[in-house]
Amino acid sequence: MLLGAVADDFTGASDLANTLARGGMQTIQFVGTPSGTAPGDCEAGVVALKTRSIAVADAVRQSLEAASWLLDQGCRQLVFKYCSTFDSTREGNIGPVAEALLDLTGAEVAVVCPAFPRTGRRLFMGHLFVGDRLLNESGMEKHPLTPMTDADIRRWLGYQVKGKVGHVPLGLVHEGGAALAQAFAAEAAAGRRLVVADAVEDGDLMILGKAIAGHRLVTGGSGIALGLPANFRAESLLADRAAELPVAQGAGVVLCGSCSIASQQQVAAYLDGGEGLRIGPADLLSGHMTAQVAAGWVRERQQAGVAPIVYSTADPASVAGAQQAHGKAETAGAIEHFFGDVARLLADAGTHRIVVGGGETSGAVVEALAVSDLRIGAEIDPGVPALVTDRGGPLGLALKSGNFGSRDFFAKALRQVGTA
Numbered sequence: 001m002l003l004g005a006v007a008d009d010f011t012g013a014s015d016l017a018n019t020l021a022r023g024g025m026q027t028i029q030f031v032g033t034p035s036g037t038a039p040g041d042c043e044a045g046v047v048a049l050k051t052r053s054i055a056v057a058d059a060v061r062q063s064l065e066a067a068s069w070l071l072d073q074g075c076r077q078l079v080f081k082y083c084s085t086f087d088s089t090r091e092g093n094i095g096p097v098a099e100a101l102l103d104l105t106g107a108e109v110a111v112v113c114p115a116f117p118r119t120g121r122r123l124f125m126g127h128l129f130v131g132d133r134l135l136n137e138s139g140m141e142k143h144p145l146t147p148m149t150d151a152d153i154r155r156w157l158g159y160q161v162k163g164k165v166g167h168v169p170l171g172l173v174h175e176g177g178a179a180l181a182q183a184f185a186a187e188a189a190a191g192r193r194l195v196v197a198d199a200v201e202d203g204d205l206m207i208l209g210k211a212i213a214g215h216r217l218v219t220g221g222s223g224i225a226l227g228l229p230a231n232f233r234a235e236s237l238l239a240d241r242a243a244e245l246p247v248a249q250g251a252g253v254v255l256c257g258s259c260s261i262a263s264q265q266q267v268a269a270y271l272d273g274g275e276g277l278r279i280g281p282a283d284l285l286s287g288h289m290t291a292q293v294a295a296g297w298v299r300e301r302q303q304a305g306v307a308p309i310v311y312s313t314a315d316p317a318s319v320a321g322a323q324q325a326h327g328k329a330e331t332a333g334a335i336e337h338f339f340g341d342v343a344r345l346l347a348d349a350g351t352h353r354i355v356v357g358g359g360e361t362s363g364a365v366v367e368a369l370a371v372s373d374l375r376i377g378a379e380i381d382p383g384v385p386a387l388v389t390d391r392g393g394p395l396g397l398a399l400k401s402g403n404f405g406s407r408d409f410f411a412k413a414l415r416q417v418g419t420a
């Protein structure tokens, strides 16, 4: 293994794995920290954790465990992948995990760059934009678990860390080469080991990627990994072999627990001509709806040749109402548990294509399926690859981050993760 990555959620892990695979690295996404050793052909290993919204101490402990395993596999560089919208609270978890990984790797400095221009996330003067809006006016300020109320990533990260936060502005990024390397060194020398770097286009990320070739630790969204495979290729370390993946075949289902603006539109688009089962937190908590009932309904639809959608997607007012009535953690827990159980029951009964919407939801589903590693297939939309794993035969998956994907994503993804 040349490059190891710790991702703080499951869709984020497949987003990064997609970038590394497209860059020509043999990439495997691991579900949690494996106990054995990585397969011999694994050039990039991405450990998917579900640490974005848990207690800080737990997130740090799990991230250190994953990073130690990756370092034991021989990786030369470690990437800490978080969300391109920097999903976190004032307490963490990005800052504390990044500082713990600095200590673990002994890195003097690490870049902090959530930019992902292909999905509209750009960083300029330390401020994060989503499309043409500042992060805190993009809808992310209403996120159910990590409302992002400040677009200044330097300030937000500053709340989370013990040390000081540095910044490399876009002009310096454009200079590249020795000037950029020197800028990172100067920040480190001034005691600012975590350095926010501006990037507004893929070209900026390629320059940054080259400049940080020798950094032990890299942190960011998947964009920061764009230029990393080329560094290994330049040292003739990549096999550059096309991966041959098995094809999943069988019934399909879409499970969406994401309430993002994009997911709301994608669910509506899928229901226009498709069939769906809407579930709500109150029905789950009262026992009026169960995973068994939902899976039975899906099986009936599948037997009629339909791949239906089960969704809890709701507008921000309904989400806030449910959280107030039942508690935030209880609501999320009930919904995630439900989707995990539905996925497991369906996969046990022969569903071979599962498309999931939402990072937390994807984590719950993949954990419930108890699969250990995922191979990376073709890109469905920016940041979302088709995945295939073995669960008594090939199982095709797509794990869509809340705000990713075109309006027709769900139908397209079902077609790309396997055949009916």
Ligand SMILES: Nc1ncnc2c1ncn2[C@@H]1O[C@H](COP(=O)(O)OP(=O)(O)OP(=O)(O)O)[C@@H](O)[C@H]1O
Residues within 6 Å of the ligand: 009, 011, 144, 257, 258, 259, 260, 263, 280, 281, 312, 313, 314, 318, 319, 320, 322, 323, 331, 332, 333, 335, 336, 357, 358, 359, 360, 361, 362, 400, 401, 402, 403
């Ligand atoms: N109707 C609902 N009411 C309240 N909470 C909900 C409802 N539907 C889903 N949720 C919860 O909201 C959270 C959505 O998070 P999830 O990560 O799956 O989607 P997302 O935040 O849009 O995606 P991402 O993390 O990839 O950006 C989950 O914890 C889910 O259980």
Ligand SMILES: O=C(O)[C@@H](O)C(=O)CO
Residues within 6 Å of the ligand: 009, 011, 012, 013, 015, 016, 082, 083, 084, 085, 116, 221, 222, 359, 383, 401, 402
């Ligand atoms: O970076 C992103 O936006 C995604 O990979 C993600 O982390 C979504 O949860």
